[in-house]
Amino acid sequence: MIPIFGDDPSKRRREINLGGTHSATSYSDILEEAKARRTQRQDQKRRNDSATRIQAWWRGVSSKRAIRQQIRQRFEEDITGLNGLRSLVLLGQDETALGMWSEAMMQDDLDGLLLHEARPTGESWRVLLRKASVVLLHSVSKDPQSQHALAHLSVLKMLVSSSPNRVEYTQYLLRHGLYEHIREAFLRIPVESKTAPSLPDLVELATWPLQNASTGKQALAELLVYIISIPLLPNRITINLLTTLSARLPVIDLIVIGPQIPTLLDDYPLLSQLEPKIHLLANLVLFTSPRYRMMKFEPFVAYLDICTRLMSAMPPHALEPPEDERDKPQHWADGEDEDEDAPQVTVVQSFEAKPVLPKLDSRTLTRLQTLPHVQHISTLLQATQSHPSKYPLIKFCLALTTVWPTRRDRVLSTVIAWNGGGLVREIYRNHVRSSALGRDDSLLTIMDPENEYSWPPLVFLADLYTQALLTMGDDEFFSTGAMPGVPRNPLTLDELASFSRKLLNIAFTLYWREDPTNLQEGGVPGLGGMKWEQVREKFAKCLQAIHARDSRRPFTPPDHWLMTPQVDMVSFIEAAVYVLPLQRINHLTGACHRFEERQLAQPEGSRPLSKRQISYLSPRLGVLNNIPFAIPFETRVSIFRSFIANDAMNNDRPNFNMFRHARTRVTVRRGSIAQDGFDKLSEVNLKEPIYITFIDQFGNEEAGIDGGGVFKEFLTSLCKEVFDTDRGLWLANKNNELYPNPHSYAVEAHSLNWYRFIGRILGKALYEGILVDVAFAGFFLAKWLGKQSYLDDLASLDPELYTGLLYLKHYTGNPEDLSLNFTISLEEFGVAKTYDLIPNGSNIAVTRENRLQYIYLVSHFRLTKQIKRQSEAFFEGLSELIDPKWIRMFNQQELQILLGGVNSPIDLDDLRKHTQYGGVYDDKHPTVEMFWNVANSFDHDTRRKLLRFATSCSRPPLL
Template sequence: MLPLFGDEHRRKRAIDLGGSKSATSHAAILEQAKAQRFKREVLRRREESALKIQSWWRGTLEARCVKRHMRQLFLQDMTSLTGLRCLVLIGQDDDLLQQWSAAMSVDDCKWPSSCRLTLVHVHTDLLFGGAGSQDKAHWLTLLCRVSVLLITSVAKAPSSPPAVTQLQVLCKLLDPSYGARVLGLSDFDLPRVLTQHVMRYGLYQNVRSSIEAIVIDSKDDPAIPYLVKLVYLPFSNVPPLTELFTQYMHALTIHILTIPLLPYRMPLLSLSQFSAKLPLAYLQTLSSCTTDIVMQTSASAQINIIANLLHFTPPRYAILPLPSLTVYIQLLRALLSALPVHAFDPPLPDSTTPTWEEDGDDEHVAGDTTVSYSAQSLPVLDARTRKRLQTLPSGPHLNTLLKLTHQHPQLLPDMVALLVALHIVWPTAKDEVLGTLLLYGGGGLVREIYRDQVRPTPLGRDENIDTIKGTNNPSLQDWWPPLLLLADLYTHTLRTMGDDEFFSNSRTLLTLNELVPFSRTLFNIAFTLYWRDDQLQDTHVPGLNLRWTNVRERLTKCLQAIHARDSRRPFMPPNHWHVGTQIDMGSFIDAAVHEEQQTDEVSGPLVTSKGRQAYFSHLSPRLGILNNIPFAIPFETRVHIFRRSVQADRDKRGINHFSRVNRVEVSIRRGHIAQDGYDKLSGEDLRAPIAITFIDQFGEPEAGIDGGGVFKEFFTSLCKEVFDTDRGLWLETKKNEIYPNPHSYASEAYSLSWYQFIGRILGKALYEGILVEVAFAGFFLAKWLDKQSFLNDLASLDPDLYQGLVFLKNYTGNVEDLSLNFTVATEEFGVTKAVDLIPNGSNVAVTRENRLQYICLVSHYRLTTQIKLQSEAFFKGLSETIEPRWLRMFNQQELQILLGGVNSPIDLGDLRQHAQYGGLYSDQDPTIQAFWKVMESFDQEQRRAFLRFVTSCSRPPLL
């Protein structure tokens, strides 16, 4: 008999009063119950999934049956309304779409090619037959859906014969002129409705995909003419200046004008039609869309928009309405401002990609094609795109825009902003642009920008503007571009302007009275940007893709150029260049010396000015000021900082002139001072004290101990020898100022080692405060400071060449009649040869448009290129003893004073006040009293001779 209710199980189950087995059994029961629940859940889900699959499969089978039925109905009468319904319900079936398109069209291949674009052979009674029926609304709705299916199908294989047939039908559906001619005026709105629908569902996106899928140079592709027609047909179906028209223009810009090399994809007939139909006269409708266009496109797409606009728009400049021309310039400016720096300077696709750095060669002059790149990814430009983009900075194009700006002055602010944006993305085109602007109207543009766009603005009007408060103020963003362009223009014009021209009111572009407030505006802004650099790190100018550090650099260059003119021939009010009383100079000196001690030496003596400027201004605002706008601090204060920095360096190195530790002892033969100095001091640290022992003509050491006087005697004799122009290393200007010999033998290795040695010797003089009675040419001193020399510096080197270049600059005739090219003649050993200033320069004629570039290149060659190696060797030696940043606290004139003292009458009272006596003498000693009486009887020449005997220089020492 079977047990009931599980009694047998209960009888057999062991009972553990200890609780361990009971606990284990309880946990096992819970796990078993959990597993059973999970199993039941899995089974339930499987059943539900099976039901869903079965339902889907039944639905799929039913749909296939329905589609087969609809396909049969469609094939039985594909041109009827029922066939059209079936086509729409079936959906994206490329085969049926092709059959329907073929049924609605005649075999176009039988007709001449001249007739194919007109599409006059479409069966309009079939295609438009439903327009007159009672089912017109259904027919129109179905045509809208079919139009979308057609363009989507075309995008899959645009070059196939079925796609061409579908494009023919689609063009006919959207053509309002043909629809009106066939259907009459009563149904003229049918193409408009169809256009709105296909535009809403991505007409331009599909057209773009289709065009880009076709090989660029396949202009004979039969689909291209119809695709081009689909671009401009929508604008025939909507009134201009409406909201819908604006939407179409926006879509055209971001989908069609972004196609790379768009004009090169069209056959000539289609290109002419497209150019004529493109609604550029209504560009004003994009006035509210420029920001959206920039936000919705990539950098490459933005470049394509610019290139395509430059192909189609310039021929229409003269007939464009002013509002559209304004928006055109604004759109170009917005697109350029959105591009990364150097976007137009990357290498060609087939060139080797360089290492991109933020800062480039500081010796950039007109015509120099050396560029550097930002670390960010830059678009690669096709050669034809690059060629089209070159239209933008070209002289003829800019002159056309400037002419329009002259006719419509309200365009000037937008034009200025466009030019500034162009400089940012295309630095190598900057000189070409600035040269064109300066030649246009004889410099009137500079005056116009200053008087209309800078002087009345908050930036130009308030000399005490708080720049930091203004930097992030959006209300000032429209005023920065005019100031930046004006600074660039004025810096550029000073490069090719001599002092005689500058001080002639007809040639300064700005009057001297205007330069006073303008330079003070630049000074206040630049000083504040350096002083508060920590608040500006990695921030951008509102409305510009430009960092504040770049703004500071541009303003500083202009400021330095104006200050250089004032240094040679003062015209500014007293204390114009000084920061004023808001900075305590005593604390400034202490802080500057302390910050200088904290700096690490910048690698390499020839570091670029951009890198140095950013380095020092970031590290210390005081060093940034002293290395970029040092004239903001009085000269005497800077000399104190220089001497304190030298003393701090001595202390750091443990140098003590009164100790024999680390002293360099050298024996010098009387008749071989220069050669022995070169041989024995070339490997020594010249910062250390040097004790000289002279060897007489008999080979015996001269008696005495070098306490400084013997070294000064050696130093004076050494300078007299090494700077002797008869040695071949140096030449003299007509003002008896020396500069390195540009001859080829002076650039040989042995000569360069002498330049380096001489640089080390002069560094020792500056380090010890020894004055040197030698005057250097200003353009050579500029090399010490890593500054560029310009046309005005050529006047002292080669007056005849200078006058010739000035004549060329102001020549009013046809410049090409002068038969000049981009070469310069050099003569060595009686042989004259021509040196190209640019690649293939002998075949590039000098014209009115490029003469400023020629002048800059000739000046640069004579003042810089010919003595480049000599200057670098000299400065390498100089920087071994003197930190380059110490020298950059001074300009050329001040550096000459630092080297040789002030060429002024000797103040005997000041000399006596600072005289130091050796031994037990004092100022009250009878011998000293008698000495000063004798000195009082000396004239200036005798006093200079005495001073030369004591200090080795006839000029009064500094401070």
């Protein structure tokens, strides 16, 4: 071997120094010289080693070429024989040789194949033929549009469909990725090339294994995983091929595949990705939905189960990913104003990374629209109507509303309207009523996996009934079906009482748990990826809606809503008062975050809460903020007053007496109480005591010291003026309950400043515990609590519109005959003006399918949108003194009591018991005795006037 780098070593001579030691050369120079020579020798050795390897590689390449040439020669000498086949397998991906062999085999057709299998060497022929089929399959998957692809596919079809040993060949191909390669071939053909010559053969090759009993099960599973999940599959093939593929899909075998879906999702890496799952769902629905009416119940159930499991494995919004977070469409039943329509239940921020949603083709999005479409849901309902169990349909609809929340309202409304609400009733009676979930003796085991079957019906019914209440008037809610023209409530009042108690028991247990992290991370058995906190919020929302009806017109037994046996009220008050005022940011009030990561905000210098303290305190906050009605009203009032007392102490009012150490003195003219109050108190800190001095009509200060009565008189007179409907800021309904004027002049800057001032004044009254003789409309009070107003609230505002909407809801004819569209016309100062309820609403007709949305939007416009800016200004002033969290412990009726006392008869005995006397007087004094004798003779109205004289309010004080 002659080196190719450097000189010949034999010609190199060692340099010898005969002159002795050079005094000029240092020790370091010698070391550097030795190091340089060592490096030179290493480099030379590395070059020689590299040269050896290159030469060995080249000899191998040369030998391989020579051997392949020999094999190629032997192949060409016997293309269709055993030696030729053996040579073909050894050659591997030699496209020229593969093309020659496929063409030759096509000419011999099946006869040549049978001839070889019948010879003594038939076993060797079959072994080699199996290996050759995999090579052909690889070639097709890499280039399905090559000049030899059709020949390869023809041979493969012959092997799996016509050969006597077709089962053997099919099984071998399945083991070596038949459907993976077919998928790859499909994806390499452009979507627009529907007429590609190889497509019909690919479809044939994909469907033939389904015909054999021994391979059909595996073939169907892999067909679903690899072929039906191909993006835009229906757009890649012609109508004829689409029909062929659909007709050969063995729907009956879905019974076998259905239970395997969890395994398929785990075992096939392809389905671990989100996008293939979406395409599988879209294509499966396309192929199967036209056959709903012909399918037997068992395969239909299996089909629903497959779709349900696929959707349960997807994140929300996966079926309609928005292009931008801000473009996410909202539910029509959730309103459009996030700040005013925010539900009372706490929205929990997840600490998990948000999944990246794929950007789907518009054709796929259009195909997916079939899933939540009213006609599709109705067809599913019709298909399951005759079967006693609706469990598969329940799980399907629940999964659909979870993965596609923007279509939740459409799906739920269709299910509610089906058969006059009969399905709601059927779900309760067949699946929920007999369930152990929610019973008093099962609360400790609600998280057990053995309850997997019971959760989907209960959660879906909670969603359904919450949705139903959006457009259910009180006449329908309390109807038994006896009144003509008024449909009955899907659930009787007794059933509602039982159902709400189940929900309350479960919601309370979930809020009361001492492990909020487990609730956030743990999944609910039977509900796919749904978390416990999501179920808890659904139940809380449904409970709030039912409790609102019960508060307005009671139908549940006494103490139905209370969980007093499970709660020590003394410790509950202490915990709530200790924690809630310490919170500084709203998203901590849910008491269901990862508290180990986000400590409750506390005053500077205080010791941080331990995990044990947090786990003890947080459940009380969860109950208080989400299902407060589980705690007695008196307890919540005590907590409310304690919040204010703590806040007053933090504002340097240690004695919490508004009439000691007054810091702000205000003079008010008797004839201009409202205007002077507005001018002088708009910028004053009303949390501090206010000292009022009245100026009489002659301009003189009235005598006396403000010891409390003067300020209460001022507040009473102020409220009488600012809430006078003749001033134009407020209107009254038929029950003389006030709400902001919706007219355009009420949203002018000056008017909004007045609303802000009035909010501050009412906040002052609440802060000081002064009752005001003002009654507000229920739908306006609901906005104080961050709640939405629905159709049932419209009756108190516009009875005629309410009646008309109920007529539309129960109209048995075609709603399009009424010529309604998504607009509303209102008259202001004699001029009619039309507003679109949705974009382009004037061109969208009200139909049977969207009339519930129309009813909701009309109610939402009248109850919310018209008074949006007025309400915002009012709440801005109110929140300067009263933290919104403090009053969200109450419902509308309770809040009215908090403002103005109990609207009940005057109990003179109780009034006398709590009256304090000054000077020489006491309860036994003759004059006092005469006073009470006279008072006992008063009628109800006169007693109210007496109470108003003494306390500034005609209703009994709170507690």
